[in-house]
Amino acid sequence: MSEEQAVAGAPAAPRVERRVRRRGPLSWIDVRGRRLGGWAFALNRATGLGVLLYLYLHLVVLSLLAGGPSSWDGFILIATNPLFLVLDVVLLFGLLAHGLNGIRVSLVGLGIIVDRQRALFVAFFIIGFIVFLIGAVRIFGETGGG
């Protein structure tokens, strides 16, 4: 109950959730009134853009194939550099975050498990974390140690 209402003796009005109007991608980092779904949405957009950027970088790298064996096989030597492996791990994170969160958004959007959003988010987070760890260890183990 607000001070004015208490003074006037008016009944307390139902608490209305304050909505924060956001506009544009810069608003993704706006923390005001943000809920778990909002954070997941921002993460989905950010990882989506990252993966799209990687897709085009990947296409540029694959262009080396047009140069034949000398061009491609030379690149393989560079690609096993630890710096490249770190980028692979970042890519794995982006794919898992975007993919698993995408499943959650799709399920909720299609009206499936709408009332279990938080549980779904936590479940996918755990699955993603485990797959990420296995993948990261494998990337460094296979390529770095191989």
Next chain:
Amino acid sequence: MTDQGSIRDDAPARRDVAGNAPEPVEAGSRTVGWLIQVITGALVLLLVTLHMIANHFIVPNGLRNFNDVVEYLRTPIVLFFEVMFLVVVTWHGLLGLRAVLFDFGLSARTERLITWLLAIVGVVTVGYGLWLTSVVISWA
């Protein structure tokens, strides 16, 4: 509501404390766009998993050498899946970029222009990928 992603993503959260129903989902192309995004997203998830396993996780050192790439792409079923992956991931990615750009609250004319531009980018991307694949496959 700014785009198909946000419409659905936070729709359940729009129910306020008084239990009011969420805002209705916009009908028309935005809903169709969202459904296409879900379908292509599911396909990308499947195809990227296959791609990663086949090209990186079961291959010694994580990458095929040139001769192995040629041999790999000359396998018809592999070629089918890789081309499908190229088309679907390009579609999904550019449709997603379109949704992000629409977040800026652009005019209808600008949105149409962006849609056409991204469609052209998509066609060029897939065309380039197909050309590159044909070069590799036909390598003597």
